[in-house]
Amino acid sequence: MDIHLLLLVIVFSASSISAQVFISIDCGASDSYTDGNSIPWSGDKDFFQDGVTQVVQSSNSMSHVMDTLRVFTARKKNCYSINAEKGGQILVRASFYYGNYDKKSSPPSFDLQFDGNHWTTVVTSSTELVFYEAVYIVKGDTTSVCVAQTKPDQFPFISALEFRSLGIHMYNQVDSNYAMFTKNRVSYGSNASVRFPDDAYDRIWGPGVAGNGLIDVSSDAIFIETTKAPDEPPEPVMKNAITTSSSSAYISLGSNSPVVSIYILMYFSEVIQLDSTQKRSFTFYENNQSLSDPIIPPYVDVFELYYKDNSTNSSSSNTFSLRPTTDSTLPPLINAIEVYLVSDALTDGTDSNDVTGLSSLQTGLVDLQQWSGDPCLPSPFSWEWISCNTDASPRVTALHLSSFGLSGPLPDFSSMDALETIDMHNNSLSGPIPDFLGTLPNLKQLNLADNKFSGDIPTSLSNNNNLKLVITGNPDLCTAGKSCETTDTTPTSSEFPVTPSSGRSTGKKKKSNKLPAILGGTIPSVFVIWAIAGYSYVLNSRRKRAAVVATGANGMHNRPNGTPPQGTKFNVNIEEQVNVEINVDPDDQQEQQNQYNATNI
The missing domain is CATH 3.80.10.10 (Ribonuclease Inhibitor)
Structure with missing residues (x-):
């Protein structure tokens, strides 16, 4: 098993880069508007002329964006394509809300694809919004997202499609020939989602409320510097965290399936200014093996750690945890986490x-x-x-x-x-x-x-x-x-x-x-020569006879009856999401220390 771990002690400065691509498509809609998050949306009539626009049942209305959708009843696949920078990194989010638009109470399933690669099998819900995210490097001058029918009479549809450029320096521990599929992105201690404009890249950070012996804590720092971190978590995400009530307890981060490559990013920032008698120190564990040096979260700054496991052949799942060091006076904490599943190698596409x-x-x-x-x-x-x-x-x-x-x-x-x-x-x-x-x-x-x-x-x-x-x-x-x-x-x-x-x-x-x-092509040339000679002789004889007749008629002009025969005219005629559950094992309560679950990785 190939394990990669890096502790990023940030010493360089980087400013947040405004996105080069920031496109939000309200599928099935015809109008343009700006939502409550200051995100501009446009209908998809400029992207698609095919498909059928539909509206969810009024009793199932969720939001302006999710009230319309576009359904595709023809072709093997139907795609949205946009211009993008070759070599640029992009986040794509595809959302699906069935809303019983066809009054059949039968939400379909179908395939989702991007740039010639299989993304996931979409399983829609009668009552819930389903969305999927992918992060990848664009290999051409355009990028496309497609839905493809896989079952008879189950027509693919899409409610919304979002494209966001990311900084090329972000998530660079994953090879550019692989995509990342979002499994989880959590802002611990928050009671609401965080996205644009708080996150310039419009990543959606779901709230992670404390439970199972964990407690929510908030930072007393007025400002937290987040742009120095390579993956630039938004400041509101770093304002809150979860921890335990006991300095000897540890935080369980869950487990991953052995059949998928996983990429985890963790973000830490101290919530209080410690005095000389206080120390918060902990390490990152996989199973019972420590994989990091002691982590000491900085105050008003961010410490970022990542884990990448390329092995997909392990016979058992791995569990992850944050455990206090022996000299720590305070329990572990964590502010935020991102969990991605790493794809198979991406295709280069059609020649x-x-x-x-x-x-x-x-x-x-x-x-x-x-x-x-x-x-x-x-x-x-x-x-x-x-x-x-x-x-x-x-x-x-x-x-x-x-x-x-x-x-x-x-x-x-x-x-x-x-x-x-x-x-x-x-x-x-x-x-x-x-x-x-x-x-x-x-x-x-x-x-x-x-x-x-x-x-x-x-x-x-x-x-x-x-x-x-x-x-x-x-x-x-x-x-x-x-x-x-x-x-x-x-x-x-x-x-x-x-x-x-x-x-x-x-x-x-x-x-x-x-x-x-x-x-x-089969008429001999000798016949042509004889025909010309014969025609000339006849014409000359007629002219002579016409002259004699005219003279004998005392100046009266006579013409031969009829017209010369016309030549016959001849013309030519030639004859086509790795949706792996990564859950916390409820039975994985170890006896050696107090354990508290933070999230389902």
Whole structure:
């Protein structure tokens, strides 16, 4: 088991950094407002056009923020995405309040995800608010939070979503390739929650009222310096604490499950100015082993200690406690604690080349802009119109975009060089077929049938014997090297029926007045030469005869009856929370000393 412990005697100075991202989304709402905590909220209409807005039953109203929600009845996953600083640290809080909005008294469960990673399985309640927090380093220029349906007829929803930037120096004992999921955050001795504006980062510190032999105490300091601590606990949190009534008693902090990596931060500040006869000294224990030097809380300052256990293979749970040293005249105390569960290693997401290409597609084809979040991850919650391989950073191997109502020219997505299949038939795509399609090295199938493409077919496609190319139903297309002519919509005897492509059901046959390109390519040139010579001879003979007739008619002008025969016109037609209980063991009352429980870690 790999244990890390650090006592942070703070000697440096740091000022609180105002958050770069401070976004509060009231899901399902359309208005903007500021709540009683001076937090500005906005509705989610600028983030989401899909889903259904709902309102909780009036009898279940909890707060303005929780009265509305957005429900998603389509797609494998639905995501909110915001711009964020790459490499920045962010806290995300997702809240869910069912409130019997559908009058079915059946709160659903579903998955919660962020940036292509599984976060937790949300289990909602008929009467209670449920929220989850994650802290992580953003790997791209955006970050996304998604809800995903996992059970039939249990539609995911979300009530509120909050994004808060954290200082990059905070929580830096956890590797940046891992996320932290909040298990508990407690302000001991407080009788109300503490959050923004008292906490500049808007962490929510729940009240921890004394019980089980513990007593609440308050600091007599006028001011407590908290910004020197790396993780910057807010001053109101450090104004209160819990302790025991006996200097020989110890405080039990609870126990953790052996199957999860845990990260604990503890904050200490002396509540009174001690005289020379008083000493408060204690140590941090895991089971019966001391893991720290004596802790002596400073007055008007903060002492921070952290514990991180990376082991997930232990056969039994661990218990944590604060125990007085033999020379201490005062019992242990603790002001606040944060407990996080550490995730598995985070994914790097879908390959950046494919993300770039998909972004180009969405920019050029607005109907695709409804999809957001990581395209391929987590499996099996990829976007409905793509297929991905199983690489650690998945590659997109197919685009399934038939009958999507797409229109306009095809944008450049040439960076998607792992594509094997592209199916875009039965849309209204127009303009020339892009040359880059012929440069995709792994492309095996390309179906562009039944669109409005025009111009020449790139030779990189027409000459590719390894490519199955389908381009029927594009009447304005020409073969490479031949000039294109405007489609004549007037039916003539030269029209030929064209069989619709297999990817589209039209209900009737389409007709085109263009002949297959193969016809023009098989007429021998000698016939053309003889035809020209013959035509010239006939024309010359007629001109001579017309001249004789005119002379013999004493100046009267006569024309031959009828008009010269017209040449037949030929055109071309080419055919997808680790919710581990970490509880205090009620039977873990040790006999060797008096023990008092502080919290459920």
